[in-house]
Amino acid sequence: MFSEIRVIFAEKTRALFLDASAFFAISINFILIILILTKSPKTLGAYKYLMVYIAFFELAYAGLYVAEKPTFFTKDSAFLLITNTKNSIFPRRISMFVEELFIGFYGLAMAILAIHFIYRYLALSSNIWLHTFESWKLVLWLMFPIANAGIWWFVAAVIFAGKEDSDRYLKKFYLPLAQHLVNFEDIYCIGPFYYLKDVNGKSYINWISFQGTAISLSLICLSFTTMIYFGSKGYKSMSELMSLSTVSDHVKNIHSQLFKTLIFQTMIPVLLMHIPATVTYITSFFNVSSEIFGEILDLSIALYPVLNPLPTIFIVTSYRKAVIDLLCCRKKIVPLSTAEVTNQMATQPMASTL
Secondary structure, three states: OHHHHHHHHHHHHHHHHHHHHHHHHHHHHHHHHHHHHHHOOHHHOOHHHHHHHHHHHHHHHHHHHHHHOOEEEEEEOEEEEEEEOOOOOOOHHHHHHHHHHHHHHHHHHHHHHHHHHHHHHHHHHOOHHHHHHOOOHHHHHHHHHHHHHHHHHHHHHHHOEOOHHHHHHHHHHHHHHOOOOOOHHHEEEEOOEOEEEOOOOOEEEOHHHHHHHHHHHHHHHHHHHHHHHHHHHHHHHHHHHHOOOOOOHHHHHHHHHHHHHHHHHHHHHHHHHHHHHHHHHHHHHOOOEOHHHHHHHHHHHHHHHHHOOHHHHHHOHHHHHHHHHHHOOOOOOOOOOHHHHHHHHHHOOOOOOO
């Protein structure tokens, strides 16, 4: 009885944490979108649409995450994303699709960062390819993250789909952890399961999970290679830009702010998503994973859409000033014209001299 109460309390605490994270994530990203559309420097150009793109993605991600409340289950060679479709606000079929969509969002996030690094390098170096981010051509760039997400979704929905042997493992190890508070018929799970046992208890290698992992790791390596390559070239171009006397301090300052923002926006998902997921992949691969890895990943991923927009708000000067003015209820002071100053001086008595 006590253990059941403890599990219920832990689940309610987790649900409260996810609800709070989603509330702040949606609110902060909504504010950021308004700031980007209304307070962006004119020199920002097409980059502001990329910023809106990622902010809108994080807003949608947070909303779907709290509506679905999926959980990670990691043990031995299992690395599974599980949803109790009874707790989802969506019908069962839509709930299953949304869970697969979360895996696609993981690929979308990495591809968006790669596109940001490419744009920053092109802008800093005044490369001739910069014009490809203008007008309708920008849509073509935005299709790359969607295509990447589509591949991740295919891997999750088809290659990482559950099978009879993995279902038997979940019944044996996952349901007891949930203290039988969920019915197996209401569970939908996806993810790699590297080593399984058949109905006779004989162990075998689940090669299809290795194939799906190979595809996923290839996409991860492609995204990170792109970020490292264009990030290093962008840093070199920014250093050269800062040394030019023909470029105004205002332009230099904006480029510096945006580059710093991009670095922080890369560190946050790396620390909260990529490193925990990589550790879980490795431990699962060697058949030594534990439930704690899934619990950590479960909470860290929920924090990602909350923290990721903050560097943009606090580093970009125009956004930071707008937020401070709003919080402090400051009114914008409009300078008086010469005629107004003269009129006020004429109507006010002169101060006596000491």
